[in-house]
Amino acid sequence: MNKNPDIDLTPAREAVESRGRRRSSLIPILQDIQKIYGYVPRPAAEMVAEELSIFPAEVYGTLTFYAQFRLEPRGRHIIKVCQGTACHVMGGKDILDYLSGRLGITTGGTTSDGLFSLERVACLGCCGIAPVVVVDEKFFGHVTVQKxxxxxxxxxQGASGE
Ligand code: FES
Known part of the structure; x- marks a missing residue:
């Protein structure tokens, strides 16, 4: 499946231009590209390799080494499940496992319909309402499997009603 149909590389090329065609600019360029597209599309990664005169394998090596980079687009809704100590003790791991099974994806994955991405995060600073789940920007506390x-x-339903 082609997840990058007709991607416009113009803004990615501008990022290369503004950071400079230096090997040392690789990470900042990839960060810029991720900011632009929400992830690093493969054609953009390959363009960067070409522009910086480095092997694509080196660009992919960097992309997979650093957890901050994503090679696939994220879902429409990002579900973050807190795995900080308080949330863990209060069942955060069970919530994460449940979601993983329910959505059929592992942490970092996106459902095939593109609706949800699942992520684990460290303490969100609201341990008093553990376990905590955040969907996009909305916080949910005292989360249970039923909830x-x-x-x-x-x-x-929100997605189907649009
Ligand atoms: S441990 Fe989850 S909010 Fe602090």
């Missing part, structure tokens, strides 16, 4: 099920359902 997360209805949260997912409400986002699904």
């Amino acid at each position: 997360i099920e209805s949260i997912i359902e409400s986002y699904r």
